[in-house]
Amino acid sequence: MSWLGGDDELDDFEEYDESSIRTRPNPKANRPRTKRRPAHEDAVVGRVLGVDRGRYSVLIAEDRPDEHTVIAARARELRRTPIVTGDRARVVGDTTGDQGTLSRIVGIVERTSLLRRSADDTDQVERVIVANADQMLIVVAAADPEPRERLVDRYLVAALDAGIRPLLVVTKTDLADPSAFLSHFDGLGLTVFSSARGRMPVDEIGAELIGHSTVFVGHSGVGKSTLVNALVPSAGRATGHVNEVTGRGRHTSSSTVSLRYTSAAGRGWVIDTPGVRSFGLGHVDRANILAAYTELAEIAEDCPRGCTHLPDADDCALNLAARAGALGETGRSRLESLQRLLQTFGG
Numbered sequence: 001m002s003w004l005g006g007d008d009e010l011d012d013f014e015e016y017d018e019s020s021i022r023t024r025p026n027p028k029a030n031r032p033r034t035k036r037r038p039a040h041e042d043a044v045v046g047r048v049l050g051v052d053r054g055r056y057s058v059l060i061a062e063d064r065p066d067e068h069t070v071i072a073a074r075a076r077e078l079r080r081t082p083i084v085t086g087d088r089a090r091v092v093g094d095t096t097g098d099q100g101t102l103s104r105i106v107g108i109v110e111r112t113s114l115l116r117r118s119a120d121d122t123d124q125v126e127r128v129i130v131a132n133a134d135q136m137l138i139v140v141a142a143a144d145p146e147p148r149e150r151l152v153d154r155y156l157v158a159a160l161d162a163g164i165r166p167l168l169v170v171t172k173t174d175l176a177d178p179s180a181f182l183s184h185f186d187g188l189g190l191t192v193f194s195s196a197r198g199r200m201p202v203d204e205i206g207a208e209l210i211g212h213s214t215v216f217v218g219h220s221g222v223g224k225s226t227l228v229n230a231l232v233p234s235a236g237r238a239t240g241h242v243n244e245v246t247g248r249g250r251h252t253s254s255s256t257v258s259l260r261y262t263s264a265a266g267r268g269w270v271i272d273t274p275g276v277r278s279f280g281l282g283h284v285d286r287a288n289i290l291a292a293y294t295e296l297a298e299i300a301e302d303c304p305r306g307c308t309h310l311p312d313a314d315d316c317a318l319n320l321a322a323r324a325g326a327l328g329e330t331g332r333s334r335l336e337s338l339q340r341l342l343q344t345f346g347g
Contacts, residue, residue, distance in 0.1 A: 048084065070096070070097045075104050087111070157289060209268035256274065322335055
């Protein structure tokens with residue numbers, strides 16, 4: 001007699017045998033989920049020109065005879081990936097650009113730069129403004145509204161942190177002399193343009209745009225959209241005025257958009273952004289600011305660990321060199337500019 005008992009007991013054992021378990025059929029006939037994604041080897045790469053209500057305008061075949069724009073949606077796997085103006089996007093689907101067609105963005109090419117801001121200096125949540133820009137044109141007015149030195153400082157810090165070359169244009173110079181304001185930026189080596197009613201330096205600024213992707217930033221009401229329309233006549237960016245009571249400009253540009261600048265000498269990209277009244281720097285790495293001052297960064301290698309490089313840092317190698325007269329007049333001016341920018345985001 002078997003240790004399993006009689007035939008009845010054997011039948012009970014087989015009833016619970018795992019090898020005989022029946023699997024429930026899939027009533028929806030769905031394929032099992034997988035984390036594997038298609039390679040999309042047929043994807044084409046295009047430039048994101050702008051976004052409108054979840055639909056992206058993407059330029060395909062840039063600078064080729066068959067250049068055209070498609071409208072694309074974001075692929076599900078990119079739902080947590082920010083896609084911004086200036087991105088180089090991998091696009092699949094119908095990329096003909098014909099009316100009524102919709103493509104799909106399935107990936108983003110590695111970015112060369114990323115301009116960001118935060119809500120305030122304590123906010124670590126980044127708000128991506130534009131990707132792959134290599135220049136920033138800061139637009140300020142000499143008056144109406146009054147120029148804000150600290151806001152320009154913040155733009156400069158964000159540009160240096162992103163590895164972007166800053167430029168400065170002062171508009172409405174027929175209303176006030178910007179000399180005192182511009183003296184605040186001595187030592188930075190900024191390229192500065194002056195603009196007045198009837199005397200807009202379109203050709204001079206345009207020469208700096210050729211071969212570059214330049215993001216335009218500025219306070220509302222400073223004339224940024226007017227400048228953009230002069231550089232790109234087909235832009236049609238809305239312009240506004242400054243409120244006489246508050247002294248503030250009205251937001252006219254509500255979205256960031258890439259526009260092509262074209263002249264007899266060449267072409268470039270103008271990236272127009274909405275006017276802002278604040279620019280948080282909670283995301284900034286102070287080391288990137290120092291790195292922009294190459295000659296000072298070399299001296300700072302002798303600083304103690306954790307040095308702030310601020311004027312009250314007695315053991316800072318930069319301050320010691322300044323007191324010893326080793327920097328020269330230009331070097332001292334550069335150091336003052338560096339320290340002011342470092343203080344801009346909390347020291």
